Amino acid sequence: IKGRGKNGYLQFTPEMHSGHSLRITLESDLRLALESGGDQFELHYQPQVSHRDARTVGMEALIRWHHPRLGLMAPDTFIPLAEETGMIVALGEWVLERALSQFADWREKGFTGLQLAVNLSPKEFDRADLPERLLRRLEAHAVPPDALDVEITENLLMKDAEKNIDMVKQLRNSGLRISIDDFGTRYSSLNYLRRFPINSIKIDQSFVRDLNAGNSNSTSIIHAISCIARSFGLRILAEGVETEAQRQLLSGLACDDMQGYLFSQPLPAAEFEAFLTSSAFP
Ligand code: C2E
Ligand code: CA
Ligand code: CA
Ligand code: CA
Numbered sequence: 001i002k003g004r005g006k007n008g009y010l011q012f013t014p015e016m017h018s019g020h021s022l023r024i025t026l027e028s029d030l031r032l033a034l035e036s037g038g039d040q041f042e043l044h045y046q047p048q049v050s051h052r053d054a055r056t057v058g059m060e061a062l063i064r065w066h067h068p069r070l071g072l073m074a075p076d077t078f079i080p081l082a083e084e085t086g087m088i089v090a091l092g093e094w095v096l097e098r099a100l101s102q103f104a105d106w107r108e109k110g111f112t113g114l115q116l117a118v119n120l121s122p123k124e125f126d127r128a129d130l131p132e133r134l135l136r137r138l139e140a141h142a143v144p145p146d147a148l149d150v151e152i153t154e155n156l157l158m159k160d161a162e163k164n165i166d167m168v169k170q171l172r173n174s175g176l177r178i179s180i181d182d183f184g185t186r187y188s189s190l191n192y193l194r195r196f197p198i199n200s201i202k203i204d205q206s207f208v209r210d211l212n213a214g215n216s217n218s219t220s221i222i223h224a225i226s227c228i229a230r231s232f233g234l235r236i237l238a239e240g241v242e243t244e245a246q247r248q249l250l251s252g253l254a255c256d257d258m259q260g261y262l263f264s265q266p267l268p269a270a271e272f273e274a275f276l277t278s279s280a281f282p
Contacts (some may be wrong), residue, residue, distance in 0.1 A: 009074040023081070029067060030078055030087055038094045040066050043102065044266035046235060047275060048117070048259045049249045056279055058115030058149065060259065061099040062266045063091070083121055092124045096137055100148075103270055104141040111276050117149040117179065122156045130168045130247025145175030149199070152178065154186040157196055165195055172197045179237070184225055193232050201229050203255070211249055219249065226254045 033040040045059040065073040082088040095118060103116045124130065138145055150171060156164055157180070168178060185203040203225055210218040222238075229236050238250045241260030250258060264275055 005256055009072055009077075026078065027085060030065075030082060030085075033065065034068075034087060034090050034094070035149060038098070041091075041094060041098075042066060042268065043095065043098050044073075045102075045272040046259055046266035047264050047272070047279075048115070048257050049263050050257055051247070051255055054263070054279075056114065056118060056276060057257055059096060059272065060117040060119075060151070060266070062119075072256050073244045074168045079121070082121055086123065088123050089127070092121065093133075096134070100137055100141045100143055100178060103147070104143055106273065106276070107143070109273075111273075115147055115149045115150055115177070116143075119151045119181065122153070125152060125156055125164070125167060130167065131174050134171070134176065135174055141275065149177040149179055150281060151181040151202065154183065154192075154229075157192040158186065161192070161195070168198065171201075184221065193228065195236075198234065200235035200237055200256075201225070203236065203238045203241055203261075205260070208238050208240045208246055208250070208260070209242075211246050212243075219253070222250070222253050222255075254272065 017059040041062045043061045044064060045061055047056045048058040048060065049055060052056050063075050065078055067073050067074075079088070079091075082091050099118055100117060103114075106114070126191045127133075134150075135145065135150070136151055138148060157168075171178060177199040178197075180198055181202050182204045184207060203222060207218050207222055207225075211222065226236050233259065236255045237259060238246075238255045238256040239259050241250065241258045242249055243261045243262060246260075247258065247262055257270075267275060
């Protein structure tokens with residue numbers, strides 16, 4: 001196996017992805033991990049903060065896998081595999097259950113008024129019973145639907161539009177919130193804004209990364225994106241904010257909320273709770 005990245009996560013190279021034996025091992029290990037109740041998985045939570053007063057307004061749940069032999073695995077190493085094999089549906093169920101029970105626990109401890117964001121793969125979105133399943137879980141944890149923010153990607157809104165528009169409408173009618181993740185990385189971003197009743201867009205971190213006083217291209221793109229989103233009444237969240245300079249530029253570009261290492265890395269539940277406590281939660 002190749003080396004570990006700077007953060008200690010296993011890093012994959014394209015050759016390794018096509019390497020049959022590793023792939024087969026990972027596939028059966030992932031299946032086992034799911035069948036054995038999900039103890040090898042863990043959710044980390046990254047705060048989303050308001051640009052005005054740096055108050056935490058919510059968190060995104062991000063999955064990690066503690067592989068018994070390979071160690072800590074970042075989602076990019078196994079989410080694509082889970083999608084190809086269909087295991088993403090069971091994995092998504094695990095994520096939702098764990099995230100909601102943790103979120104409900106925080107609400108009971110007084111951390112109210114927050115939004116919980118979860119990532120949804122196209123395969124999960126394709127299931128006709130998605131709204132019922134989400135609502136059932138929300139109810140089981142006494143979490144109001146408008147506290148759950150479902151993150152989907154643009155490509156989902158581009159293919160098979162009618163069916164997906166219908167699904168988005170059903171979810172919105174159920175009271176859930178919908179965000180478009182990695183916004184701006186596909187080309188037809190504008191037409192679907194007109195047709196889908198979404199709540200927010202997450203400006204992709206690639207734009208934010210290039211954002212500095214010297215790069216007027218990124219500034220123009222983010223400015224254009226936020227003007228459009230604003231005119232549709234959408235909440236704008238910038239992802240991957242790492243520096244104070246980026247934060248200031250983004251505030252000037254009318255971003256409502258931000259997420260990134262400048263505020264916090266994704267944290268294990270206990271550390272995230274400490275973060276909430278220490279960031280003078282109102
Ligand atoms: P994403 O949804 O776009 O999540 C944002 C990624 O950016 C996360 O990577 C996060 O750790 C990272 N990030 C946050 N702030 C910064 C920053 O300031 N700088 C930089 N360079 N990166 C930052 P992570 O956790 O490795 O997740 C990667 C992707 O895996 C996610 O991208 C998402 O597409 C997918 N994923 C993660 N958890 C789940 C899950 O539970 N279900 C599904 N379907 N996909 C998931
Ligand atoms: Ca996301
Ligand atoms: Ca993203
Ligand atoms: Ca992404």
